[in-house]
Amino acid sequence: EAxxxxxxxxxVIGTGKKITLECSQTMGHDKMYWYQxxxxxxxxxxxxxxxxxxxxxxxxxxxxxxxxxxxxxxxxTLESARPSHTSQYLCASSSYREGADTQYFGPGTxxxxx
Amino acid sequence: GQQVMQIPQYQHxxxxxxxxxxxxxxTTLSNIQWYKQRPGGHPVFLxxxxxxxxxxKQKRLTFQFGEAKKNSSLHITATQxxxxxxxxxxxxxxxxxxxxxxxxxxxxxxx
Numbered sequence: 001e002a003x004x005x006x007x008x009x010x011x012v013i014g015t016g017k018k019i020t021l022e023c024s025q026t027m028g029h030d031k032m033y034w035y036q037x038x039x040x041x042x043x044x045x046x047x048x049x050x051x052x053x054x055x056x057x058x059x060x061x062x063x064x065x066x067x068x069x070x071x072x073x074x075x076x077t078l079e080s081a082r083p084s085h086t087s088q089y090l091c092a093s094s095s096y097r098e099g100a101d102t103q104y105f106g107p108g109t110x111x112x113x114x
Numbered sequence: 115g116q117q118v119m120q121i122p123q124y125q126h127x128x129x130x131x132x133x134x135x136x137x138x139x140x141t142t143l144s145n146i147q148w149y150k151q152r153p154g155g156h157p158v159f160l161x162x163x164x165x166x167x168x169x170x171k172q173k174r175l176t177f178q179f180g181e182a183k184k185n186s187s188l189h190i191t192a193t194q195x196x197x198x199x200x201x202x203x204x205x206x207x208x209x210x211x212x213x214x215x216x217x218x219x220x221x222x223x224x225x
Contacts, residue, residue: 040200042217043157058212090156094213099164100145101206101213105156 003027006091006106013081014114021076021109023091031101032074035090036060037108043090049074081113118205120216128224133193135219137186137203144208146179146186151218152199193223 004025013019025032034047045058049068063085064078074093078085090108094101117140127133137146145164149157161170163179163186170177176189186205190197200218207214 040153040220043202043215045212045215048212096209098162099209100147100162101209102147102159102162103149103157103204103213104159108156 004106025093029093031094118216133190143205
């Protein structure tokens with residue numbers, strides 16, 4: 001099992017607050033990702049990084065930002081949370097092995113914006 | 115852009131019945147990966163296939179990669195309640211491209 005951690009696991013906040021979701025991995029993976037997923041639904045890629053100081057927006061338009069200053073750390077920030085941001089946020093890192101980028105997911109952060 | 119589709123979206127089976135989910139890509143893939151997400155959990159990697167026509171087995175699960183490397187299937191023999199969850203396929207066009215996930219197939223098993 002991979003070592004990838006997310007904090008907090010659950011967060012309930014009011015509209016307009018600034019929040020940062022933390023994600024760390026201890027496997028030395030270069031690639032890291034943030035996905036947004038509503039319960040039982042598709043995974044939507046919102047940001048990804050192929051290494052330190054490299055970040056890209058994903059397929060789903062998002063009002064969040066990310067940074068990658070250290071290999072092991074990939075935090076996601078929402079400057080002003082809104083009820084539409086209520087969802088589960090999954091962080092992942094990947095390792096290229098045997099011909100494919102295998103993704104390892106963290107436990108997720110369930111965010112509720114009131 | 116590249117798209118990965120899965121059918122069916124939902125499947126309800128009686129315990130002991132077989133189950134199959136299909137994954138189709140709009141473009142040729144260099145690999146296919148399968149993940150399982152239990153209710154309330156996060157996706158967990160099951161297996162990857164990289165060769166045309168490749169077949170791999172994990173106990174009651176059989177994974178297949180099509181000859182044209184554009185489709186794949188996951189077959190579960192004699193389902194159990196522990197098989198409940200959403201099964202996602204994911205693929206890459208090349209090893210340098212992003213991994214694209216399919217929308218998933220949600221499996222319910224009736225005891």
